[in-house]
Amino acid sequence: MLAAMSTADLRSSPQAPPASRERGDACPGSLRLHTADDGALARIRVPGGVLTVRQARTLAEASARLGDGELHLTSRGNVQVRGLGAGCGGELAALLDTAGLLPSPGHERVRNIVASPLSGLDGRGRLDVRPWLTALDTALCASEPARALSGRFLFALDDGRGDVAGLDADVTLRAAADGGAELGLGSAGEALLVSVEDAPRAALAAAETFLQTVRATGTGVWRVDELPRAHGSFIDLVGRRLAGDGIGHERCVRDAGRTDGPAPGAVGAGLSAHVPFGRLAAPQWRELTDAAVGEMRLTPWRGVVLPTPRADVDASLGRLAAAGLVTDPSSPWVRVGACIGRPGCGRSRADVQADATEARAALAPGGLPLYWSGCERRCGHPRGDRIDVVAAPEGGYLLSTAVTGQEPRTITLDHPSRLATALAAITA
Structure with missing residues (x-):
């Protein structure tokens, strides 16, 4: 049955900033594991999504030896290993450290940096952000105050094309048309223009100013957009810090x-593949590492970009497609995402990945992407316009539009097999 209903609990507009955070940040990391229904979970930060082939193979070894054998990509270009057994934390840390994935144990949860994955590969960006990435990650790991950042605090490095500039990062560097760099703070409509050379240092200064502001306000918030507006303009505070730093x-x-x-497909001097639900089985990961030349780039959209010689692109795309990865831009998989759902998450009301797989054939070309969630938390949901498909307490799903500038519309869906009818009704 399809029926209209209230959308109050499913609105996707930004929430009002909370007055305070009453509990500590429990975001998992490589050293702080999270207990899930399918075992412990480790989240390995991969700044810019960049992995050497050696590091990628170490992650596969860690998952095969200690976890469920799969690697899970996150919406920040990081990697999760699930199904970890009790007492394996030390062995996991040793493996990661040997591969250079733990440059600073005290900072491992705060190395949240996304970067334009095609930067330097297709000639469309204003600059290659790799020097920014290297400089910012090095400075972040050397900053004693930065250890206090939340595991949810996010940096974004955009080469000017705007791809990661829209991901709601706390601190965004974007290459500007005049050769400088825009320093964006949360979702503020203004930015601070700095030089390209000063950009990484300015980004770290903004993060440290955020921490000072949190202490001064006593709120304990985790994100820039949660700072109370009554305590002055954050952009002014950052400006004063930059002036003080010269x-x-x-x-x-x-x-x-x-x-x-x-x-998905050929992209300049490389190729792009989409990973359904961000889940990579061992053979798929092996195909990616075999096709990679020097490195892999994990994207915030649960995909992988591989720098690849032009002569090898078609053959590599064929092998990846045969392994179950998405290399066709017209595939419905490009528009389907989901949280882990049952049985991995005890909060989930449904096996959302199975239901989303069953229903994907109902997606006509074009249209809004769909994100399936086992509960109202909608963990890992993408930014931007979409349709949220949320498992309902009484069974079935609630479909809700999340479109900028439009009031949400919500209808009920009693079974995934009726998705085409539901989509026609909610988008009419």
Whole structure:
């Protein structure tokens, strides 16, 4: 049965900033594991999504030896290993450390940096953000105050094309048209224009200013957009910090970002593959590492970009497709996402990945992406316009539109097999 209902509990507009955080940040990491219904979970931060082939193979070894054998990509280009047994934390840490994936144990949960995955590969960005990535990660790991950042605090490095500038990062660097760099803070419409050379140092200064502001306000918040507005303008505080550090800057209007990543297929001097639900079995991961030349780039859209010689692209795409990865931009999989659902999560009301798989054939070309969630938390949901498909307490699902500038519409869906009818009704 399809029926209209209240959308109050499913609105996707930003929530009002909370006054405080009453509990500590429990975000998992490589050293702080999270207990799930399918075993312990480790989240390995991969700044910029960049892995050497050696590091990628170490992650596969860790999952095969200690976990469920799969590797799970997150919406921040990080990697999760699930199904970990009790008491394996030390062995996991040793493996990661040997591969260079734990450069600073005290900072391992705060190395949350996304970067334009095609930067330097397709000639469309204004600059290659790799120097920013290296400099920011090095400075972050050397900063004693930065250890106090939440595991949810996010940096974004955008080469000017706008792809990661729309991901709601706390601190965003975006290459500007005039050769400088926009320093964006949360979702503020203004930015600070700094030089390309000063950009990584300015980003870290903004993060440290955030921590000082949190202490001054006593709120304990985790994200820039949660700072109370009554305590002055955060951008002014950052500007004063930059001036004190000798970093020249000026205010500017911030360019709007996008929320879409690279389409599957050939991309400049490389290739792009989408990973359904971000889940990679061992043979799929092996195909990716075999096709990679030097490195892999994990994307915030649960995909992988591989720098690949042009002569090898077609053959590599064929092997990846045969392994079950998505290399066709017209595939319905590109528009389907889901949280882990049952049986991995005790909060989930449904096996959302199985239901989403069954229903994907109902997706016509074009249209909004769908994100399936086992509960109202909608863990890992993408930014941007979409349709949320949330398991309902009484069974079935609630479909709710999340479109910028439009009031949400919600209907009920009693079974995934009726998705086509539901989509026609909610988008009419």
